[in-house]
Amino acid sequence: MMENRGLIPILVTMMLVTGVCNTILNKYQDMQCVRDCDAANPKDRKLFEQPVIQTAQMFIGEMACWLVVGLSVLYQQFVVPRLGRESSPLFEGGYQPVHEDEDEREQALEDAHPRSPRKPAHDGEDRIRLRGWRIFLLAAPSCCDIAGTTLMNVGLLFVAASIYQMTRGALVLFVGLFSVIFLRRKLFLYQWSALFVVVLGVALVGLSGALFGGETGHELSHETGVDAQTTARTPEAVQTIIGVLLIAAAQIFTASQFVLEEWILENYAMDPLQVVGWEGIFGFSVTFIGMIILHFVVGNTDAGRYGYFDMKEGWREITTNRAVAISSILIMISIGGFNFFGLSVTRTVSATSRSTIDTCRTLFIWLVSLGLGWESFKWLQVAGFGLLVYGTFLFNDIVRPPLKACLPSERREGQVLLPEEPIEHI
Numbered sequence: 001m002m003e004n005r006g007l008i009p010i011l012v013t014m015m016l017v018t019g020v021c022n023t024i025l026n027k028y029q030d031m032q033c034v035r036d037c038d039a040a041n042p043k044d045r046k047l048f049e050q051p052v053i054q055t056a057q058m059f060i061g062e063m064a065c066w067l068v069v070g071l072s073v074l075y076q077q078f079v080v081p082r083l084g085r086e087s088s089p090l091f092e093g094g095y096q097p098v099h100e101d102e103d104e105r106e107q108a109l110e111d112a113h114p115r116s117p118r119k120p121a122h123d124g125e126d127r128i129r130l131r132g133w134r135i136f137l138l139a140a141p142s143c144c145d146i147a148g149t150t151l152m153n154v155g156l157l158f159v160a161a162s163i164y165q166m167t168r169g170a171l172v173l174f175v176g177l178f179s180v181i182f183l184r185r186k187l188f189l190y191q192w193s194a195l196f197v198v199v200l201g202v203a204l205v206g207l208s209g210a211l212f213g214g215e216t217g218h219e220l221s222h223e224t225g226v227d228a229q230t231t232a233r234t235p236e237a238v239q240t241i242i243g244v245l246l247i248a249a250a251q252i253f254t255a256s257q258f259v260l261e262e263w264i265l266e267n268y269a270m271d272p273l274q275v276v277g278w279e280g281i282f283g284f285s286v287t288f289i290g291m292i293i294l295h296f297v298v299g300n301t302d303a304g305r306y307g308y309f310d311m312k313e314g315w316r317e318i319t320t321n322r323a324v325a326i327s328s329i330l331i332m333i334s335i336g337g338f339n340f341f342g343l344s345v346t347r348t349v350s351a352t353s354r355s356t357i358d359t360c361r362t363l364f365i366w367l368v369s370l371g372l373g374w375e376s377f378k379w380l381q382v383a384g385f386g387l388l389v390y391g392t393f394l395f396n397d398i399v400r401p402p403l404k405a406c407l408p409s410e411r412r413e414g415q416v417l418l419p420e421e422p423i424e425h426i
Helices: 005-030 051-061 065-083 102-112 134-155 161-182 189-212 228-231 236-267 272-299 310-320 323-346 351-360 362-372 379-395
Strands: 034-035
Touching: 005 034, 005 134, 005 161, 005 310, 005 323, 005 351, 034 065, 034 310, 051 065, 051 189, 051 310, 051 362, 065 323, 102 272, 134 272, 161 189, 161 236, 161 379, 189 236, 189 379, 228 362, 236 272, 236 323, 236 379, 272 310, 272 323, 362 379
Parallel strands: none
Antiparallel strands: none
């Protein structure tokens, strides 16, 4: 990964684009009818509800990163020697694998760009190559990703795409807390206030969904037969609240994933693309084994039929519904790109900056949802989004706190700098 500061805007832009596509595609997939589509009453039509399979296809997308790694290796072995190192665009800002001389190359880049915003790991000590048994360290963030993604996929069934993304703004709260606990970071008074603002914004977004949420077409229960006709439906407001709570709880696992990845990338040397690939292998392996066990324990029973753990039904829905199949392929592509660019941002800047960018893409998801007619404009939702953005920007020093006294003494007279940016002494 090139330590070129000019690449940061490109990484951020691609993280936003792939992140927006991933959320919109997942919501589009949840809206596809897979059973009883000819029913006169729209409430009797059954939509796609396979959050565990959606988690598995996410990891398949991450594993596809190995194709890019393989093509890059072939390019360097057979094409670069013919073109020459200086004439190859791959070495002028594109993807580069980490070589054995990674430490010497990083030192050369540091000498050439002394004002790089990224701090060397261990205050100048060399990082250890992540290989051998140490690769299993990546299984920890993968397991966090499994829990967080599955909970969010379930929550997305019951809320609009924008509410889903806005609720994910709680991520900065847990990333901040875990950074203090595990990475030994220090939070000032204004940053604790920012976390409170974020929580308030999430609460307003949840309240907006509960008061003005529309029909989602999904139901919490999965009764079949005669019982399904007599069972009372869960109120939409209750479903929205449950969805918001599930998404908010999932941010605990996502924050753990971000902090673990930052710690690993600070202490060990490996390309973000290979990190994504290994996380995809670990994540898919655990998810697939879990899917098989849950299918025979729950999904294969009468009570679990057509439910989240009915692996056979999920496979039938994907293979027989063209829209679901195509969206699955697109989700795999978008999630692979999103995780690569997200990890690149984590390695180049920090985990807190990654969580800030992840919150900001909410605006684009909301605009796309409005343009597609999936939801209507709500002022309460806008107010919640405004608090989320202000809280995350304040936490990451992008805007100044309203009271100067909230700043630490060394920052009251100077400029507030972006995270990880060194202070120049003149």
